[in-house]
Amino acid sequence: MxxxxxxxxxxxxxxxxxxxxxxxxxxxxxxxxxxxxxxxxxxxxxxxxxSWLHRLFGREEAQKPRLPEGIVPLRDLKRGEQARVICLGGDNGSRHNTLAVFGLVPEAEITLVQQLPACVVQVGETELAVDPAIAREILVERLA
Amino acid sequence: MNRAQRADDTANPGKVTVLVGNPNVGKSVLFKNLTDRYVTVSNFPGTTVEIVEARASFDGHEVAVIDTPGINDLSQRSDDARVTRELLAKHDDATIIQVADARNLRRALLLTLQLADLKRPTVLVLNMADELEERGGQIDCARLSEILGVPVVMTVAPRNQGTRQLIEALPRAQPPSGSWLAAEPVNEYVGNRARLGQVNDILAETYSMSQPESPSLKVRLGFWAMHPVKGVGFLAVALLAVFWIVGLFGAGTLVDLLETGVFRQQVAPIAIQAVDAVLPFPHTHETESIPLGVSVPLSPVHELGIVTAQREVIVPAYQEPADISLSLRQQVWRFLHDLLVGEFGTITMALSYALAIVLPIVTTFFLVFSILEDSGYFSRMAIMVNRVFRIMGLNGKAVLPMILGLGCDTMATMTTRILETRKERIITTMLLALAIPCSAQLGVLLALMAALSPAGAIFWIGLLVAVIFAVGWLTSRLFPGQTSEFILEVPPMRRPHVKNVVAKTYARLNWYLKEVIPIFVIGTAILFLLERLGFLTVIARVGEPLVTGWLGLPAEITNAFLVGFMRRDFGAVYILDAAIGADPVLSPHQILVAMVTITLFMPCFANFLMIAKEQGVRVAWRMAGFIFPFAFLVGGAVNHLGEWLNT
Structure with a gap:
């Protein structure tokens, strides 16, 4: 490659x-x-x-993508808000598949249960907890 | 966590039935219903780590039933899915019983459609039908069976409902109808997305759910347990309850009753007299008056006394008449006498210690652990601690081995398998070996703490937490690799079933006793031989400068550290003996230093062996090479800091 x-x-x-x-x-x-x-x-x-010095003191930089109107990261949803998943973000295939087997795929409708200490969403009948870092990358569209 | 697979079960070919399903849907309970063989069942995804197999007889037909780890899909990536795949490939005539959570049909059907590609005879079991009903859901089994082309059976596994129907449906099992995917998908994710679309179509035809009214208490408890504020309170209450039951009741009341009341007052004197009768040589045992006070703890310092009794009994210590020289036969008998009931005797030390001190503590711990596990609280605890664990390069899922480590570090080291990456497994194993005191040791340490001021006890706990974080952080930074992502299903809160909790506690205890008692006995025997051959004094003299100079402890304590290599709780008992009594050898400052050092030691020889087995011999040696000097380093630092503060 x-x-x-x-x-x-x-x-x-x-x-x-x-x-x-x-x-x-x-x-x-x-x-x-x-x-x-x-x-x-x-x-x-x-x-x-x-390399070990880097691992000891290095920090990864956070990046903020610009998003179209109405689409927010999962992290920005409030408690009890419903939303439709637009994309899972990142290019991590194994993560996508892990989320998919729990039913979290684009087009799935979710309800946010809580944001702290970890983001918990309800997908269908499954309650799923994801790390805030992942929730920042998942993009959703708010449902009225 | 399960008992290992029995070789003779697999040898005999024949009709094979494999239980497959998502995690935490009740495969293991169903397995027990079908075969009457118990495997650990819990409300935490990923408890079945190994494959378990047993024979059963259905209507006169001999069938081998195999339980598999829970899987969410059949991809190659996860170890569990690979294990299941290989198993299905090995038994190519096997019937698949797919166990599903009736409330979570969507995910079950995703797996069904994946399994359909294998073209095996399948029966779909919708377990937890009662919880579905409770939530107001309905599934049209007949229609579902028609669409999929396989028999569909509803069960409630804990109450053994529907097992009969399942056995009757087995001969009707057939491969699912049709091909579900039009084309071979590009990758797993694309395939699963296509399947989920089809699953939604099936659900629309067969599944209905009435909107729930107000959430039940159980659901609300579940929310509170992971709420950012209430959850912390919940965590505190849970930890306090564990401390009260295990630390005060188990390690206090029960140990008093068994150790003093039963062993020292009854068993030991009888054993000594019996041995004296069989192996006579001239000596007289000393007698001591042993007080017994049994009380129910109300708080760490208040308790409600129930029984107090004092008995005059003989103890292992004895005196020989000075003027008589023993014949050879008498010397052999004295040797055997000491081996059995001497100060390092198998009966007087190893067994009384294993059965009277360790057993009650471990039993109460496993009982509480099982209740918490079955209620579904651990997943919520994982959510609560996830962020904090991130500092150590772990994610919230590591909370289960860490808490189990408070019961038995060796067992916990085994359960680190549920963690996904090698990095996480290494860090957790390291922290378990270094700073998580196991319940046997906790009992002794709690007793020691009573001799300290509250400030000293808080300092000890604070130091341990600091060491856990500091070492975890350093290891995570220095060890290459990734921390796995925290994606965890949150199971619903359930009321634990008494039968299940008891069975699980029993299964864990059984494992513990089988592993631990031989080590106790062998360890004590080695200690006895070392003492007899004079090695103990030699090693003590070599180690003395370190202990007396650097740690500032009396020379006798060297023995405690020496024993600490064998089992660190054994070592703690030595310190306890030196710290408590009519004329304590140790000052509070020295107790603290000794406590810190012995806590940071590797817990026991069994733990070392388990690390070697799970992570390789090299990793085990490296960990030992870090842990022992580190324990002395921190202990010495505490000593010098304390002295510097005093002057």
Missing amino acids: AEYLNCPLCGFEFEKLDTLCAHGCPLGGSCNFVRCPSCQYEFLEHQRKV
Whole structure:
């Protein structure tokens, strides 16, 4: 599978194969730089940190997508509100399937039982608790 | 959590029936109804970890019935589904009994449509028909049977209703009609979405549910138990109840009664006299007056006395006349005498300890645990603690092994299998071995705590919690891998059935006693030999600088730590002996240091073996290599901190 990289300078997305900066570069395989084919900016492919140090102090950044009118993350529903699931979000196939076997699929109608300490929804006759992090990614449409 | 599969059951081929179904729908109860063999049944999804098989006779036909772990789908991903798949592939003539929760037909039918692809004779059992009725739901069984092309039977498994009809329906089992999926789906998720669409069509024809009126008390209790504010109160009440029943009643009243009243006053003297009669050598046992006070606890410091009695009895300690030298035969007899009823004797120490101290505590704990488990509270507890457990790289599901660890760490280490990733299993195993005191030890530690000031007791608990979080956090950061996502079904609150609770407590106790008593006996025998051969003094001398210098404890306590390697509650008993009595050897400060150190020790040799079995020998050694120095490190830190504060 091709690996895609994002240029930190111009934002151009390109395949990793296109990144060789110059043939015959004396550094060869030991060079960690890649070059953006669009703006020629050279950058480190991976921010090399000592992995356990990274695990100890590293933090993942939260991202907020922009959403169409009327569609909210499951996390923003209030107690007792009913909603229809629009998409499960993320690209985690195993999570999608886990949710699906409990009946939580797009088009399913749900009732929110509670948000704290974990998000609990009622899908049909099943009460299902999901982590707030997952609830943030599931998008739903409020039903009147 | 189940008893292991018996090899002789599988050897004989013949008609095979496999119970398959979603988790927590009552497969295990139905299995018991069909075969009269008990497996652990609980109201927590994922209790059946292993496959259990038994023979049964239906209308004169010999049939093998197999119980499987609950599965939500037949995908390859989860271990349970793979186990079930392989089992069905092995028995290609097997009849499938699909057990479904009648109230949750949607999910059951999703599984039915997946099972339909296997083209096996199937019977669909709609269990919990009474709870469906209670909620005002109705299922048209005849129509459902017509659509699916398989017999459909309604049952209420705990009351053994419908078992007869199920057995009658078995010969009529046939593969589900038609093909449900038009084309092979791209992936599981797409396939399941298509199936769910079909399930909705079937439900529209066969299922009706009247709108419920006001929620019943049970439903409301269920809501409160996971409410962000009321839930915390609920948790506090539950923990207090556990503490009162196990810590005060089990470890106090029952232990007093059994240990002092039965063992020390009755059994031990009789055993000593019997052994003396069989193996005579010149000696006289000392006598001691042992007081007995049995009382019902009202609070940690108040109690209601029932019985007090004092008896003058003989104790294992004895004196030999100084001027007589023993013949060889007498020396052998003295050796055997000491092995049986000496201070490290099998009867006087191992058995009295296992049966009189550990047994009552563990019994009360398992009883309370079973009640909580069957009520469906643990899932709600998992929701309550999920966020806090995240700090340690775990999710809420780890609460079950952690609480079970308060009963028996070894058993809890086994149940870490219900966790999904290796990372979670390692972290939980580590925390169990390090800082969760098991009930045997808790009993002794609670007694020790009585000798401390309340501030000391709070410091001890606070330190343990801090250690759990700190070590959990560090392990989760340092150990590569993912924490699984927290997606947990919340089962409805149910009233626990007395029969089920008793049977489950009995099954756990049975396992515990079979595992633990031999270890007690062997451990004590090893200790006895070490003492006899003089190793105890040698090791004590080597370890002494560490104990006296770093921990600031008297040299005798070295023995306690030495024993602590065998069983850490054994070690705690040693400290208890040194701390309580007419002239205590230890000051409160020293008791605290000793308590902290011994709590952080690996619980027992059995736990080490279980870690090696579940996670591999290397992991077990690494954990031991971390835990023992860490225990001494923290103990020493407490010692020096305390001394520094005093000066």
